[in-house]
Amino acid sequence: MLGGEARRILVVVKTYPNPSRSYIETVCCAGVDLDTRTWVRMYPITYRRLADKKFPKYQVISCEVSKPRDDTRPESLRVHQDTIELIDDPMPSGDSGWRKRMALLPPPARSLEEIQAAQHRIGTSLGMFRPKEIKRLVKRKAKPWGPRQLAALRQQRLGLGEAETAELAELEQIPWSFAYEFTCDDDRCKGHELGILDWEIGESYRRWFRQYGDRREEKLRAKYEVERRVAAGAAGGRLRERGDEGEADSDALQGRRLASRSVGVNVPSGSFGPSSISLTSAAVLRQPDRHTARTPFRTG
Numbered sequence: 001m002l003g004g005e006a007r008r009i010l011v012v013v014k015t016y017p018n019p020s021r022s023y024i025e026t027v028c029c030a031g032v033d034l035d036t037r038t039w040v041r042m043y044p045i046t047y048r049r050l051a052d053k054k055f056p057k058y059q060v061i062s063c064e065v066s067k068p069r070d071d072t073r074p075e076s077l078r079v080h081q082d083t084i085e086l087i088d089d090p091m092p093s094g095d096s097g098w099r100k101r102m103a104l105l106p107p108p109a110r111s112l113e114e115i116q117a118a119q120h121r122i123g124t125s126l127g128m129f130r131p132k133e134i135k136r137l138v139k140r141k142a143k144p145w146g147p148r149q150l151a152a153l154r155q156q157r158l159g160l161g162e163a164e165t166a167e168l169a170e171l172e173q174i175p176w177s178f179a180y181e182f183t184c185d186d187d188r189c190k191g192h193e194l195g196i197l198d199w200e201i202g203e204s205y206r207r208w209f210r211q212y213g214d215r216r217e218e219k220l221r222a223k224y225e226v227e228r229r230v231a232a233g234a235a236g237g238r239l240r241e242r243g244d245e246g247e248a249d250s251d252a253l254q255g256r257r258l259a260s261r262s263v264g265v266n267v268p269s270g271s272f273g274p275s276s277i278s279l280t281s282a283a284v285l286r287q288p289d290r291h292t293a294r295t296p297f298r299t300g
Helices: 094-104 112-122 147-158 162-167 199-234
Strands: 005-014 018-020 024-026 029-033 038-043 060-066 076-087 126-129 131-141 176-184 192-196 263-266
Touching (some): 005 038, 024 147, 038 126, 131 199, 176 199
Antiparallel strands (some): 005 029, 005 060, 029 038, 060 076, 126 263, 131 176, 176 192
């Protein structure tokens, strides 16, 4: 594909795969442009079909990108997927690894309110901030995928060869949606609730459903509510993150207070206000694909 501009991007966020009428199935990704140290939103990423170019979080990739015609958000980039190359190994975790990761990220905003103000001033649609308190993890029954989304997924499998069909498992919808209720360290904050779209929580649910059965919610709350609230308090009101693509193990707080000291928010195309929050120290994104179901815009 010609006409792209070369970029080096540190991948920081990946969401659970979602059906898309335009792209059949996509994973929303965000990261940091290492040359400008700014947030970028990357699409379309048909992650499960990237073969040997699949990238974990905190992996530096090189790729060619162009500005999308149908998305005016300043951070959005259209990635030419056939140009993706992995650069070196993923950045390690642990205390020293997290210091290196955090050094590459743009500085966090003071609060969600500060990011919202920047959106009204200059159109900012991705951002990172430090919550003051995580009040609780909210779990609700998810809206089932509609006929068009299911048809897109069936069409994808019909278009695959026998070998690829055997290798690519059918995409499973997580029957629950998750959100955080939290407050910011800002006099303007009246409290917020934002949905969680990360791959980790979806994979944790799938894995723990098989492993723990009826105890899966207890495990989810222990990891994504209790543990994070403890980490936030221990690190002075800062969140942390663990693992990638469903790393369901937990090593308490060891070495993790350096980790996800901030959380990220995203603003969908054509909206004012954020729609989602990331578990990681980066910004979550939403596809600008108008045919993809969107999380409703909600703030506190």
